Amino acid sequence: MRISSRGEYGVRAMFDLAQRYGEGPIPLKLIAERQEISEHYLEQLMGALRKAELVVSVRGAQGGYELSRPPASITLGDVIRALEGPVLTVHGTEGEKEVEIPADAVERLILADVWKRLAERVNEALDSVTLADLCDEAARRRARDDSFMYHI
Amino acid sequence: MRISSRGEYGVRAMFDLAQRYGEGPIPLKLIAERQEISEHYLEQLMGALRKAELVVSVRGAQGGYELSRPPASITLGDVIRALEGPVLTVHGTEGEKEVEIPADAVERLILADVWKRLAERVNEALDSVTLADLCDEAARRRARDDSFMYHI
DNA sequence: CGAAATCTCGATTGATTTACTCGGGATTCG
DNA sequence: CGAATCCCGAGTAAATCAATCGAGATTTCG
16 A cells, blocks of 8 residues: 555655746656656656646647646645545445445445545545645745754 | 555455454354455465464364454554555655655655655554444444344 | 364466656647 | 657566465364
């Protein structure tokens, strides 16, 4: 149950974009350099984020990517689900259609319910952090570090 | 971010054992049959659960496995962590030792904190369900189904 | 005692997923 | 036009997953 590099890199890239929200499109190359992610690999991730409508792209020279909406309205859950698919899926529970008749129906049904509830809790946790939260925290820490510098 | 078959099968097997807690050792073969899991594969999982001290084994004829402690004191988190390793790990955060100097230290530190908090929330969710909870719910549903039968 | 029932352990294997890399095409700005 | 971009699909090496297999060690029962 780990977050793959897609999720990790995706969040880093989105954090990067969030801090530049409103400055127009940011070329992928810059994000890749700052976040130390392979350009080609990041392209794939941005493609998925664009399909999920979390970013919009501008093609051609001076193009790039920007968030499709304010950082406060994009959660880590949005980013992670876009890149890694639905969270905490269990094979016996994933699809919408019912699986084959189980040996002990009661047990299987209980577990299906439990997995579902747990997945909801995980999604709630992931959705409780927005890109704006990350930006605010970054601003706070940078301010603190700066004032610390002046006191030397 | 899915639960692998190890986690899913492991929970099924532990649920099975929990419902027979106090009846002495249950042979793996029976669990495998009831839960429709390959015997050899389940052996591996039981080995991990034994090393995590969630079950104890009794060797020889009439042997088998039983829970090492009451169902109310074993959580789904215990089972899943024993079988799948620590939950919601992120490569850049997993080890205890610090990774190489990041490009933007503030960003990386914030994300490390966030991943850690999220992992805690996921663990809390997984630990909020015990094997006894599953058994209680099974008993409740079976009772309801039975009384339904009598009314036909 | 000996045979059957069990757990124990490590090796191997095929399929899938992950984490990339590569190459070329389409679009837009200057 | 040509450079800077995004766009897209194919390919690949390594890791992980989900088993499978085979050979032992231990214990009960007849």
